[in-house]
Amino acid sequence: MTSSQLPSSGFPAPASGSQSPDYAPNLPGRHRSSKLWRKVFEISTIIGLISLTLLLFNVANSAFGYVAYQYRLDPATLAIDGVSLENMDRDQLITVLSANISANALKGLERDQPLAQRSEADLRRLIGERVTKPKVLGVWSLSDSLLHKDRIAAEATELDPDARLVFKSWLNRDFVTSPQSADPLWTGVWYAINGSLWTILITILVAFPLGVAAAIYLEEYAVDNWLNRIIQTNINNLAGVPSIIYGILGLALFVRALEPLTRGAVSGLTDPTPANARTLLSAGLTLPLLVLPVIIINAQEAIRAVPTSLRQASFGLGATRWQTVWSHVLPNAIPGILTGTILAISRAIGETAPLVVVGASTYLTFNPNSPFSKFTTLPIQIYQWTSRPQDEFRSAAGAAILVLLALLLSLNAVAILLRNRYSRSLP
């Protein structure tokens, strides 16, 4: 209801007189400033929304768009009985592949894995890499591709009269399931996804219990003395330390000082590949340093929000401190604790700088499959691709960003589902 609809003018005048000298009429002014503030808040929200939209558009702009190819062998000439390459089944693909590569190369492939056992995606990839050998002449952004199709066609013809113009989604199944490659057309993020998942798994396993335990100690057990106040202040300040500092700490502590442990030598599980401790475990131990302060502070807030009356009820029944914490404080604080953890882990999953320092590999030739593997992660991959000169790698980086966002959102979704399961209403 706006002020004009209020029947303010319809009220009888105050008994003391029509106009009290001590109270000037100011209702319209108060409503004006109220509206003004409302606008300020709305505009702030809108600016936030615009930034987010721009970000998504910018990413999508490079991840989709026209690509001009030049083939060494035109795919059209490979058609069998009028079936084009795109529509062939596995047997036909094997025929095409065997017919178009040298006998020696074929033998080599058969030795790695017999052609008959290879998947259709693998066969298509081999035909691409060995037979048609497309070369990227130029890539165009999504916005250009949608708005200036004619100009792009002209530009492509200018580059090469035989150029084949194709609308390509750089984000596709092959991209997600392929290992890294030096050729942007065949590269993928499978190893980076695995690296990110391993790192985050170790980070959660280390940071969550430690963080919650520290928060419980500080809120429920610690007495209010100077030592604990210093600890509290330090934790608050650590939340603001630049992440690269934690990377340097991780390098000194986990990669260097604890090398036998993080390399796996102690447990006898040494992966033969890394000659040093630049492993998933080192990364998974470094990121908790970074997110622990955030998890602790949020968990403390959540624990503090549990009503005192609940604690008193528990103590009044003869419960010990631990029984009170376990049965009443934690169950009621867990939604808040999980919310804080989601935020912290989201930050960890996007971290690049500390992992560069700890020693993530920019080019990985195998799938990271144990905590003692060398590793790369999605943000490292994105960082590396965006610094390459070729336009194609920037498109691949755009696609990798979308994969990272999807990974982040699905992890958050799991955490939110968990949180909602444990949520309860409080008195």
Next chain:
Amino acid sequence: MPEESYAIEAQNLSLYYGDFRAVKNVNLQIQKQKVTAIIGPSGCGKSTMLRSFNRMNELVPTAHAEGEVLFHGQNLYAPDVDPVEVRRRIGMVFQKPNPFPKSIYENIAWGARINGFRGNMDDLVEESLRGAALWDEVHDKLDQSGLSLSGGQQQRLCIARTIAIQPDIILMDEPASALDPIATLRIEELMRELVQNYTIIVVTHNMQQAARVSDFTAFFTMDDDRAGYLKEFGPTEQIFTNPKDKVTEDYITGRFG
């Protein structure tokens, strides 16, 4: 009367929050299986006094006590006494109903379970709810949240969970102040029933309530240094009809407080 017959007894008890003395030099004998009301103006240390009987004050980090509280001849503040054990023997019901955000059944069962109850839990839950005059209202919805009950029912649930751990004494800190008159009446009736088996100490702001439910009344008031102390103690009838002290009379007749 021999000393053994007291349920609990404060001897020269002073209670502090940091340097501030909230209650000073209280000597108070609580009779077994009677309702003793603690009345007095706001800030005179009634609740502090009540909480000293089961060492709940210690949850405030700065609180400490001087003097003795004797329970079965044992000083509760002796160094070898475990406050956890004290609170199991001397239960407490709070001002605002505070059931756990769990099922009605669990509200009763939890306290018994952590204290090592080994008997039939279903029987204990029923017995406790009957004891708190709540069974008829909730027997068909024991799996519902304790928070789904009305305020008065919640408070009776809190009483039920307290009697489930079979304490000797039940402390009640203004148990009806957050309730409407009808719910208040039911709590008062319940207190009269419970006193057949338990000793009850109740803090109340409500003079009529103290007069209705209690057998003995302790009147607390404040010193000039804001320390509360016991002004007058005696059978309720005597305190309300024939107080020895002028201050007590003024308070009870509503002239101050």
